[in-house]
Amino acid sequence: MDAKITLTDIAQALAHRGNIPSTEAMTFVRQFFDTIRESLLLDKIVKVKGFGTFKLISVEARESVSVADGSRIQIAGHTKVTFTPDVVLRDAVNKPFAEFETILLDDKLNLSDFDALDRIEEPVALETMPASVGQEDVITEEEPSVEEQTPVDEPPLEPEEEQAEEPVQQEEEEVPAEEEVAMEQEEKQVEEVSEEQTGEQPEVNALSEETIVPEETALSEETIPESIVLPEETIEQNPSLQEDEQPSKEQLTESSEQEDNDSKEKAPIAVVCPLKPRYHTLWQSITICFLGLLLFLAGYCVGYLQPFRIPYLQGVPSRQPEIIEVIEDSVDDITKQVLPSKESENVLSSNDASLDEEDLEEESNYSIEDLPKDAVPYPQVEDGDFWIVGVKDTEIMTPGSTLLRFSAKHYDSDQFLDYICVMNDIIDPDIVPLNKPIKIPKLRHK
Amino acid sequence: MNHKEFIAALARRTGLSTKNTQALVGNLLTELSSHFEEGDALQVQNFGSFEVKKKLERVVTNPNGGQRMLVPPKLVLNFKPSSSLKENAQKGGEL
Numbered sequence: 001m002d003a004k005i006t007l008t009d010i011a012q013a014l015a016h017r018g019n020i021p022s023t024e025a026m027t028f029v030r031q032f033f034d035t036i037r038e039s040l041l042l043d044k045i046v047k048v049k050g051f052g053t054f055k056l057i058s059v060e061a062r063e064s065v066s067v068a069d070g071s072r073i074q075i076a077g078h079t080k081v082t083f084t085p086d087v088v089l090r091d092a093v094n095k096p097f098a099e100f101e102t103i104l105l106d107d108k109l110n111l112s113d114f115d116a117l118d119r120i121e122e123p124v125a126l127e128t129m130p131a132s133v134g135q136e137d138v139i140t141e142e143e144p145s146v147e148e149q150t151p152v153d154e155p156p157l158e159p160e161e162e163q164a165e166e167p168v169q170q171e172e173e174e175v176p177a178e179e180e181v182a183m184e185q186e187e188k189q190v191e192e193v194s195e196e197q198t199g200e201q202p203e204v205n206a207l208s209e210e211t212i213v214p215e216e217t218a219l220s221e222e223t224i225p226e227s228i229v230l231p232e233e234t235i236e237q238n239p240s241l242q243e244d245e246q247p248s249k250e251q252l253t254e255s256s257e258q259e260d261n262d263s264k265e266k267a268p269i270a271v272v273c274p275l276k277p278r279y280h281t282l283w284q285s286i287t288i289c290f291l292g293l294l295l296f297l298a299g300y301c302v303g304y305l306q307p308f309r310i311p312y313l314q315g316v317p318s319r320q321p322e323i324i325e326v327i328e329d330s331v332d333d334i335t336k337q338v339l340p341s342k343e344s345e346n347v348l349s350s351n352d353a354s355l356d357e358e359d360l361e362e363e364s365n366y367s368i369e370d371l372p373k374d375a376v377p378y379p380q381v382e383d384g385d386f387w388i389v390g391v392k393d394t395e396i397m398t399p400g401s402t403l404l405r406f407s408a409k410h411y412d413s414d415q416f417l418d419y420i421c422v423m424n425d426i427i428d429p430d431i432v433p434l435n436k437p438i439k440i441p442k443l444r445h446k
Numbered sequence: 447m448n449h450k451e452f453i454a455a456l457a458r459r460t461g462l463s464t465k466n467t468q469a470l471v472g473n474l475l476t477e478l479s480s481h482f483e484e485g486d487a488l489q490v491q492n493f494g495s496f497e498v499k500k501k502l503e504r505v506v507t508n509p510n511g512g513q514r515m516l517v518p519p520k521l522v523l524n525f526k527p528s529s530s531l532k533e534n535a536q537k538g539g540e541l
Contacts, residue, residue: 002485010488013477018470028460028470033493035456039447041534049449050475052523056535079535081494083525089475093482093498093523100518105505 007033040081052085378441379422386416388423390442397436403429410440419443482523494527 007029015025036054039046044056061077091098371380375387395406403426407416421429423441432438447455457467478496481488487497503519527535 002487004487004489005481006489007491010474010477010481014470014474017477018473020470028462029474031456031460032471032474033490035452035459037493037531037534039452039455043447046447046452047449048452048471048475050472051478052525054525081525081527081531081535083494083496083523085523089479089482089523092479094521095483097518097520100503100520102518103516105514105516 386443392442
């Protein structure tokens with residue numbers, strides 16, 4: 001590996017490989033390079049298969065500028081010896097990096113965009129999560145109200161919450177970078193949310209019933225899916241959540257008068273905020289349901305959902321033009337021509353709607369039975385306007401030719417691709433074997 | 447001089463048959479190739495040296511469209527002619 005080898009090493013290996021004396025191998029290897037050298041000097045080019053091409057290239061004299069003092073100097077013309085490795089050797093040498101490919105770079109992407117993205121990310125995260133904002137407001141509103149109305153509940157609840165939140169505050173002070181504590185914060189956040197949910201149960205009971213209904217539903221709808229399903233969002237909303245909570249905590253400890261004022265100030269905001277996101281999500285789900293239903297109905301009407309159709313409708317071609325044709329045809333004609341006696345009775349006795357459906361079934365049979373004699377030996381295109389009645393011409397599939405071109409050449413239109421495909425048993429017109437004789441069908445209008 | 451002529455010239459010099467020469471050249475080249483694959487460098491007296499060099503990835507620009515492309519890193523077999531070969535080449539094929 002990465003060793004320097006000489007001709008002797010090569011000669012020994014060659015002797016071993018070719019079962020020849022090492023002296024002979026040595027002379028052969030020497031002769032090999034000497035021949036290259038001499039032929040190169042004679043012919044100026046030597047090609048050795050599996051090795052490469054040696055070339056002598058004459059370089060013309062040119063002017064240049066001296067790097068040392070900037071004065072102009074003349075570089076004399078000379079002959080350069082070049083070596084281009086053979087493709088086989090080149091690929092063999094480059095094997096470790098063979099998987100890499102040249103990648104097109106997108107010029108529109110600037111590095112400055114990345115910085116801008118980082119800055120945008122935080123506000124976007126807050127905007128897209130109105131639910132989290134609502135949740136914060138709910139929490140801040142409830143805490144002072146607990147002090148006012150149920151002072152009994154306070155001692156067991158407050159220590160728990162503070163214990164959970166104080167370590168986080170300390171961490172924030174110690175390590176200001178959000179990314180580093182993101183993981184820890186995420187865990188804490190989940191704990192907090194669970195604690196808040198359990199802790200709020202008695203508080204909410206103490207509150208009036210009017211406030212319970214929107215807040216509880218808002219919490220149960222929004223906090224649970226976000227904390228569990230979307231851990232990334234909780235990371236981002238975490239700092240903001242804590243920031244909002246921290247002041248409220250400080251206010252609690254400072255003075256009760258300020259708290260009363262704060263609670264009054266915050267209360268109106270808190271009542272409005274949790275309602276917004278709830279309606280938002282509700283309307284979203286309703287519209288999504290409605291759209292889904294609409295899509296299903298549309299699909300059913302157009303006929304893409306064949307498996308869901310009623311059994312007696314199966315087998316009926318879903319193409320609209322045929323339906324129109326059948327409706328135009330008189331019921332009597334078709335029933336006389338095609339239907340066996342039993343079926344015709346059924347049809348006659350049934351109502352108009354079922355008649356039309358039965359007629360559709362018969363339409364496909366009708367077209368097969370009506371096949372002209374000269375069209376019998378050839379495969380036919382379903383739903384086509386033409387019969388295949390013979391072979392008009394034969395083309396050979398050559399590189400560059402396509403079935404579409406054959407169609408255009410023989411029918412002056414590329415609409416007859418289907419007929420050529422059917423005639424030649426071609427399933428995919430994009431995949432045709434080379435040199436395959438392609439029969440061009442002779443067509444007659446139905 | 448193409449491969450055929452080269453084999454013929456080599457056979458004449460070594461006194462072996464063309465077929466034998468062909469086989470030996472094949473053996474020699476597979477031997478060399480296996481060494482180069484491992485990254486070894488070969489030094490040949492009065493001829494030059496072969497060395498596998500790593501070219502770093504780089505960005506190139508298409509002068510026509512201005513399209514920028516990232517060319518991956520690669521290993522390239524490099525040949526450096528010996529000074530005697532260079533001198534001989536300078537003199538226009540005199541040995």
